[in-house]
Amino acid sequence: MNTSRKLTMARAISEAIAQEIERDDRVFVMGEDVGIYGGIFSATAGLYEKFGPEQVMDTPISETGFIGAALGLAMEGMRPIVELMFVDFFGVCMDQIYNHIAKNIYFSGGNVRVPLVLMTATGGGYNDAGQHSQCLWGTFAHLPGLKVVIPSTPFDAKGLMISAIRDDNPVIYMFHKGLMGLGWMTLIKDTTGPVPEEPYTIPFGRADIKREGNDVTIISVSMGVYQSLEAAKELERAGISAEVIDLRTLVPLDRETIAESVKKTRRVLVVDEDYLSYGMTGEIAATVMELAFDYLDAPVKRLAVPDVPIPYSRPLEQFVLPSAPKIVEAVKELLYS
Amino acid sequence: MSADRQKVASVPSQRSKDQFLELYRQMVLIRRFEERAAEAYTQGKIGGFLHLAIGEEPANVGVMAALRSDDDVFTHYRSHGQALARGMDPKAVMAELFGRATGVSKGRGGSMHLASLEHHFWGGYAIVGGHIPMAVGMAVAHQYTGSDRVVVCIFGDGAVNTGAFHEALNMAGVWRLPIVFVVSNNLYGMGTAINRSSAVTEVYKRAAAYNMPGVRANGNDVLETEATVREAVEKARAGEGPSLVELMTYRFRGHSMADPELYRSKEEVEQWKARDPIAAFRRRLEEEGIATAAEFEAIDRRVAETVDEAVRFANESPEPDPATLFDHVYVNP
Ligand SMILES: Cc1ncc(C[n+]2csc(CCOP(=O)(O)OP(=O)(O)O)c2C)c(N)n1
């Protein structure tokens, strides 16, 4: 695959969708302002112009209605990609997601297929307050029936989207607003990354070791991976070799890669932009206890958003969100205390 | 705009000059306040998205003018204007936009979550339609306790397609609650024009489904807005049940500061701006000899000072202390 071309994550996602629509005309996009507007985070930019309103459908602000409708489309063999503009709005339509989309395969004894992608924006860091800044992947990973996909790079974003569309199960696909590479809102330095032009898939349940190291394993997803890699560079200057694992999918979860890494490094930090309690960090810690307890030189350490709604105020928000310097500090505590 | 109304509100002719000038002052205050907020946003002093109501000032001011100070207001995220018209301190509102400890919500909520109990202003809410059921609940409480307070719940034309809207209005209709639902119909929900999202674009007609009166008024006319809302509020206060008031208006700016506005033409926006409702109100008062240019200019100057002071206050206010992070998550931690 030629990887000399660089794209933003937003372009990588919209390209993946476009290529899948071209490959299979049952692929169908719906959501609020996904058409003429192009999706407020540009995940569907250009699709309306290319494929028209029949296949790229703007909806009313009726999440229960159109996300539920996407289930009906999927049950009939269509392959809808339905956008929930911000994951925070899940409350409005959670019944459709959890009780219907995630359970219909089971309730039909496996006779029904639900090839549905629920695409949604996550993350904070730009002062959008507590109803627009959450990650909430732990909430979706908690209940059975959904696959949970979280890309951290443009390359992964494209491959994981194509896998999500081709999967016959419902998949929630959670991108981070700050990683999309948007000119008007970017929280990262490298807004683009290599993305091959031809379609490709990335299997679910396979974590990606984004950086190899020996002294400590840092496990994260999404923005946390980006920050962990930055922290790893800094740690290297301090003579600490950090391994950074990008889980990429929480369901299915690649427990094996986690355990193998911990057996090598003997120390683990889990970094999460979701809430601390009852979430991803706890699940990873439990996994490490179950699979690699004997190898640990220190208790598993967690860095996540404390159990408080994301504050609007900039210093308060920065105080609660993980960051590269906080990761560096946590690793040093893990190693030296 | 269509003159298609179920009922044309009567504009009270008896009103003092001071009252007229106060309405004007409030509208100019909102305009100038929001212009300065937009400026602060581009300077990076305000974060998030920032939704302005420039162009919708009469709809903001007219509603509040129709209420008693102990009536209860619930609204959505486009609420700076409503907060100011409700009498909230521009300094504390601006400080909230700046995320400062002196803000109305102590920097926790920001632009979309302004609240002041003292003003019976129960909040701006950022989940479209999310606040409609709780407004109904407060009206149930008023009915239960025999209070004569009325609840006013404001939302946009986009919110009427949420399940919460239907569920809440139906309950209000069944229980004959003291509540007035006010839809600020600015013709768009984000980038989607109302005719692309609503099977029935005349929102007031939906009232029929909930057995309550539905009225459409020119939301760009502050007097017509006030009179229409007042009639509905007084009905509710008299125990005659809920109403749905649709205020026709238009936002001059994008949905938020981050909106490229690809979904509407420049000409359309310019046409609306040419009929600027604040300028029109002022012209009308001048033509009718109610006030002079000098009097308006004096108000403009006072407003400019108020807004300067609000920005200065916000700039100089302290950021919230991280030691207070867990404050207010629970009443008693
Ligand atoms: C449940 C939910 N869905 C979507 C959004 C995103 N969103 C915020 S404002 C908005 C448009 C609302 O339009 P309208 O109700 O007409 O109010 P206006 O912004 O025009 O004042 C949308 C889609 C949201 N905040 N909440």
Ligand SMILES: [Mg+2]
């Ligand atoms: Mg609107």
